[in-house]
Amino acid sequence: MPVIAIPALIRNLTDGEDSVTVEGATIREVINSLEDQYPGTKAKLCDGDRIHPSIGVYINGVLTRVAMHDPVDTDAELHFLPAISGGGGSS
Amino acid sequence: MSEKKEYKVIGTRPIRHDGVDKVTGRAIYGADFQITGLLHGRVLRSPHAHARIVSIDTSHAEAYPGVKGVVTAQDLPAAEDKMADLGEGAVNLKYLCDNILASDKVLYKGHAIAAVAATSPHIAEEACELIDVEYELLPPVLEVREAMEPDAPILHENLTTSSLGDEDDKPTNIASHLQHKKGDIEKGFDEADVVIERGFVTGTVHQGYIEPHNATAHYNQDGQLTVWCSTQGAFTVREQLAEILQYPVSKIKVVPLEIGGGFGGKINVYIKPVAALLAKKTGKPVKVLMNRADVFEGTGPTPASYITIKMGAKKDGKITAAQTSLAFEAGAYPGSPVGAGAMCVFAPYNIENVLIDGYDVVVNKPKSAPYRAPGATNAAFGTETVVDELAEELNIDPLELRLMNGAKEGDRRPDGPVYPRIGFIETLEAAKEHPHYTSANGKKYHGRGIASGFWFNIGLESSVTINVNPDGTINLVEGSTDIGGTRASIAMQAAEVLGIPAESVNPTVVDTNSIGYTAVTGGSRTTYATGYAAYEAAQDVVKQMKARAAKLWEVDEDNVQFADGEFSSINGKEEQMSFRDLSGKLSQTGGPVVGRATMDPAGAGGAFATHVVDVEVDVETGKVEILRYTATQDAGKAIHPSYVEGQIQGGVVQGIGWALNEEYIYNAEGEMTNASFLDYRMPTCLDLPMIDAVIVEVPNPGHPYGVRGVGEVPIVPPPAAIANAIYDAIGIRMTELPMSPDRLLKAMGKI
Amino acid sequence: MARKSHVQTTINDETVEFLCEPRQSLLEVLRDELHLTGAKEGCNNGNCGACSVILDGRLVNSCLVLGVETDGKSMETIEGLADPDKLHPIQDAFLENAALQCGICTPGFIMSAKALLDNNPNPTEHEVRYWLAGNLCRCTGYDKIVRAVLDAAEAT
Numbered sequence: 001m002p003v004i005a006i007p008a009l010i011r012n013l014t015d016g017e018d019s020v021t022v023e024g025a026t027i028r029e030v031i032n033s034l035e036d037q038y039p040g041t042k043a044k045l046c047d048g049d050r051i052h053p054s055i056g057v058y059i060n061g062v063l064t065r066v067a068m069h070d071p072v073d074t075d076a077e078l079h080f081l082p083a084i085s086g087g088g089g090s091s
Numbered sequence: 092m093s094e095k096k097e098y099k100v101i102g103t104r105p106i107r108h109d110g111v112d113k114v115t116g117r118a119i120y121g122a123d124f125q126i127t128g129l130l131h132g133r134v135l136r137s138p139h140a141h142a143r144i145v146s147i148d149t150s151h152a153e154a155y156p157g158v159k160g161v162v163t164a165q166d167l168p169a170a171e172d173k174m175a176d177l178g179e180g181a182v183n184l185k186y187l188c189d190n191i192l193a194s195d196k197v198l199y200k201g202h203a204i205a206a207v208a209a210t211s212p213h214i215a216e217e218a219c220e221l222i223d224v225e226y227e228l229l230p231p232v233l234e235v236r237e238a239m240e241p242d243a244p245i246l247h248e249n250l251t252t253s254s255l256g257d258e259d260d261k262p263t264n265i266a267s268h269l270q271h272k273k274g275d276i277e278k279g280f281d282e283a284d285v286v287i288e289r290g291f292v293t294g295t296v297h298q299g300y301i302e303p304h305n306a307t308a309h310y311n312q313d314g315q316l317t318v319w320c321s322t323q324g325a326f327t328v329r330e331q332l333a334e335i336l337q338y339p340v341s342k343i344k345v346v347p348l349e350i351g352g353g354f355g356g357k358i359n360v361y362i363k364p365v366a367a368l369l370a371k372k373t374g375k376p377v378k379v380l381m382n383r384a385d386v387f388e389g390t391g392p393t394p395a396s397y398i399t400i401k402m403g404a405k406k407d408g409k410i411t412a413a414q415t416s417l418a419f420e421a422g423a424y425p426g427s428p429v430g431a432g433a434m435c436v437f438a439p440y441n442i443e444n445v446l447i448d449g450y451d452v453v454v455n456k457p458k459s460a461p462y463r464a465p466g467a468t469n470a471a472f473g474t475e476t477v478v479d480e481l482a483e484e485l486n487i488d489p490l491e492l493r494l495m496n497g498a499k500e501g502d503r504r505p506d507g508p509v510y511p512r513i514g515f516i517e518t519l520e521a522a523k524e525h526p527h528y529t530s531a532n533g534k535k536y537h538g539r540g541i542a543s544g545f546w547f548n549i550g551l552e553s554s555v556t557i558n559v560n561p562d563g564t565i566n567l568v569e570g571s572t573d574i575g576g577t578r579a580s581i582a583m584q585a586a587e588v589l590g591i592p593a594e595s596v597n598p599t600v601v602d603t604n605s606i607g608y609t610a611v612t613g614g615s616r617t618t619y620a621t622g623y624a625a626y627e628a629a630q631d632v633v634k635q636m637k638a639r640a641a642k643l644w645e646v647d648e649d650n651v652q653f654a655d656g657e658f659s660s661i662n663g664k665e666e667q668m669s670f671r672d673l674s675g676k677l678s679q680t681g682g683p684v685v686g687r688a689t690m691d692p693a694g695a696g697g698a699f700a701t702h703v704v705d706v707e708v709d710v711e712t713g714k715v716e717i718l719r720y721t722a723t724q725d726a727g728k729a730i731h732p733s734y735v736e737g738q739i740q741g742g743v744v745q746g747i748g749w750a751l752n753e754e755y756i757y758n759a760e761g762e763m764t765n766a767s768f769l770d771y772r773m774p775t776c777l778d779l780p781m782i783d784a785v786i787v788e789v790p791n792p793g794h795p796y797g798v799r800g801v802g803e804v805p806i807v808p809p810p811a812a813i814a815n816a817i818y819d820a821i822g823i824r825m826t827e828l829p830m831s832p833d834r835l836l837k838a839m840g841k842i
Numbered sequence: 843m844a845r846k847s848h849v850q851t852t853i854n855d856e857t858v859e860f861l862c863e864p865r866q867s868l869l870e871v872l873r874d875e876l877h878l879t880g881a882k883e884g885c886n887n888g889n890c891g892a893c894s895v896i897l898d899g900r901l902v903n904s905c906l907v908l909g910v911e912t913d914g915k916s917m918e919t920i921e922g923l924a925d926p927d928k929l930h931p932i933q934d935a936f937l938e939n940a941a942l943q944c945g946i947c948t949p950g951f952i953m954s955a956k957a958l959l960d961n962n963p964n965p966t967e968h969e970v971r972y973w974l975a976g977n978l979c980r981c982t983g984y985d986k987i988v989r990a991v992l993d994a995a996e997a998t
């Protein structure tokens with residue numbers, strides 16, 4: 001089952017757990033499953049029915065632009081981190 | 092690692108496609124653009140760092156001969172206090188608009204207030220002086236620690252601290268707080284035999300691109316808005332204009348002209364919406380140019396910061412714990428790169444117990460903008476100095492200590508994600524074996540320092556189309572503005588696929604009506620993501636041309652293969668035809684071939700660098716001379732090695748400037764007192780030796796040729812490397828940037 | 843507005859006449875009146891060298907010269923350097939050494955290098971660095987620019 005790493009500042013909502021195993025085959029399902037276990041978490045990660053624009057999603061260590069209906073592998077590890085856009089080298 | 096791939100084009104050094112235009116002065120940059128009926132715009136800027144605008148009277152300016160129109164914030168559609176998603180992250184619309192033309196308050200000296208369009212730039216400038224603005228002065232706050240104090244002057248009455256955790260509804264200058272936590276920080280420090288803790292201050296510095304911002308705008312009678320400008324991202328300009336002007340994207344065309352440097356500073360818009368407002372008001376095309384003082388005072392510097400770093404290690408060298416607090420100045424509106432700083436601060440090391448806190452803090456300075464690996468340089472100055480100090484305390488060579496603790500594939504980054512294949516260790520090894528590191532060092536007042544750095548790189552959207560010409564060349568159309576030779580590095584990836592020389596590709600950067608969405612040239616993404624799109628578009632061409640060959644040879648498509656620029660049939664008929672010859676037969680086999688691809692690749696692959704520097708300190712004057720500099724960097728795969736070296740050398744020198752000279756100097760009223768290239772001193776060639784750029788290649792699994800972005804990470808290590816070298820030379824730890832002669836003399840107790 | 847003056851000068855071996863206000867700099871005249879936009883404005887106060895041209899054999903920052911001062915003089919700008927069918931060796935050397943990234947500083951550097959090599963055909967690395975110290979480049983770190991000028995010296 002997918003694992004969600006819990007951002008440090010919302011671990012108060014997960015009884016201090018830093019990662020939680022969840023059910024679900026899509027981003028929406030895993031977030032809903034987290035919300036079922038730990039109410040209040042979805043509101044921190046989502047803005048309505050989309051990932052909050054200030055949050056970036058990492059799947060298995062890779063920053064991935066996801067939509068709520070995107071599939072999630074059963075062994076995936078998800079991180080929700082502050083979204084960071086690019087800086088500016090010149091290439 | 093065995094199996095080195097053989098490439099024909101990749102790894103060679105062709106002349107860049109836009110080269111001749113740029114050495115003959117014929118290339119058209121933003122300010123060079125001309126159009127008939129052009130008016131000239133000029134922006135009036137606030138002389139105060141913090142004030143309420145009581146009234147603005149533009150009547151005298153409007154009556155001045157030659158003036159055709161004056162605009163203020165009144166001419167902007169009323170902006171809602173809501174978040175707008177601009178593809179590059181979310182931005183508060185009111186803040187975005189207020190930074191274009193101040194509505195109720197000015198928040199920094201240089202804040203735009205009004206603008207004039209006139210028949211000449213001189214008239215526009217004179218007319219600006221006739222605009223009467225009445226201010227009610229407010230006390231400014233100019234330093235991040237002061238701004239965080241509970242009784243500090245408040246910039247935004249409705250700003251509260253946003254954090255993923257509990258919200259606070261008190262007005263504050265702390266716009267946000269973020270945190271990363273891994274392991275058990277107390278336990279980590281308990282296990283350590285040596286613990287070092289220090290505070291670091293970095294100054295406000297500017298990207299320093301030589302070309303000032305510029306924009307020419309025109310509204311047609313049918314409502315079509317066209318903006319010609321230099322920018323890092325034409326589509327980003329279009330999005331920002333659409334939000335600020337509340338105008339449909341379908342009615343805005345942004346034409347990117349050649350750009351004279353950006354480094355992150357030409358992503359945000361400043362005068363582009365102003366030019367559009369003036370064009371609308373006058374019915375004529377209007378060109379607005381900044382001068383150098385405008386650029387310093389009105390556009391994004393990179394933030395000053397206050398950083399504490401605490402790290403602990405065991406006697407054997409194992410780093411057991413790392414803790415930091417990063418407080419970054421966002422400038423007048425929220426949005427410093429503290430998130431990136433927090434991501435990068437301990438990223439080179441595999442440390443079990445980590446606690447990272449970041450604060451985004453508003454102060455009365457221009458709104459900060461990205462600058463090459465934004466946030467990472469500030470952070471690395473702290474971390475890499477403390478690592479050096481740990482090495483000294485433990486009596487371990489600083490490079491060995493980094494090798495012992497360096498992050499590898501499978502290690503967990505301090506903020507959580509697990510690393511894919513990365514090349515940090517390889518950069519350390521390359522530095523260790525380099526004749527620079529093995530050479531003697533020991534003369535009086537000479538010192539050697541090393542430091543490493545990390546930048547994560549980004550992917551984002553890119554689009555490419557390829558038109559096949561009958562002579563076997565291709566026209567490649569892309570949307571990434573070319574700041575440093577990317578036409579070449581993108582064209583070479585298509586050429587490699589098609590088995591044609593780089594010179595057979597004509598790359599063109601086009602406007603927003605002529606290509607699919609393409610994100611900014613920034614984040615070290617262009618050669619990676621747009622290059623990836625060029626690769627895929629070329630694969631699309633191959634696929635279509637295979638079908639043409641099958642038609643000609645009357646064989647099944649599956650029986651055509653393509654390798655080394657030759658199509659051939661397998662199974663049965665012996666047929667062969669070069670890409671070039673088949674290109675000449677397109678009209679007989681069904682018409683033109685156009686390949687296309689759009690990408691939004693994950694897997695940008697992080698970049699690491701390790702730098703070695705020798706300095707000499709003049710103990711009489713406090714001046715630091717750079718004697719020798721070597722930079723090793725993992726480029727994944729260098730498409731055009733000369734331009735990779737160029738990125739490394741350029742980044743290093745910007746880092747040297749940041750380390751030794753560059754800073755905004757403010758007086759108590761919050762006025763920048765050195766807003767010129769004379770007083771804000773960037774390195775010249777006389778200040779420098781040659782910069783030895785050593786390319787290490789650990790292919791990125793997230794790109795078909797293994798490319799990693801190279802543009803940003805080279806600026807990260809220099810300040811720390813130089814600080815460590817100064818310590819080696821005179822035994823003094825410098826913890827404040829820049830390490831200018833006066834600071835050195837003070838540290839040595841000479842003044 | 844002050845009356846415009848009539849100026850006659852020679853630019854890249856062509857006689858050129860123009861009208862300009864007394865306050866207009868040579869850089870403004872070149873760019874706005876004569877549409878010779880190869881000289882760039884980086885600072886408009888003599889600190890970046892992006893506007894470099896050669897006036898009566900001397901390297902100048904055209905932003906610090908008034909248009910009216912050029913009456914009766916002769917100047918070389920980046921637009922006049924190449925032959926119709928062939929680049930100047932300094933231009934070739936810049937391309938071969940990848941001595942430009944964004945390219946905004948390039949015309950200024952090339953004109954400075956031309957003035958250097960006109961004066962001193964065989965400069966040392968230090969002499970090149972000393973001579974080019976009035977030109978700022980923010981992209982390249984100067985390494986490849988210095989090499990290009992040394993290469994060009996060898997080629998000429």
Ligand code: FES
Nearest residue numbers: 884886888891905
């Ligand atoms: S524009 Fe003339 S020296 Fe900078």
Ligand code: FES
Nearest residue numbers: 943945979980981
């Ligand atoms: S190449 Fe960009 S400033 Fe020199």
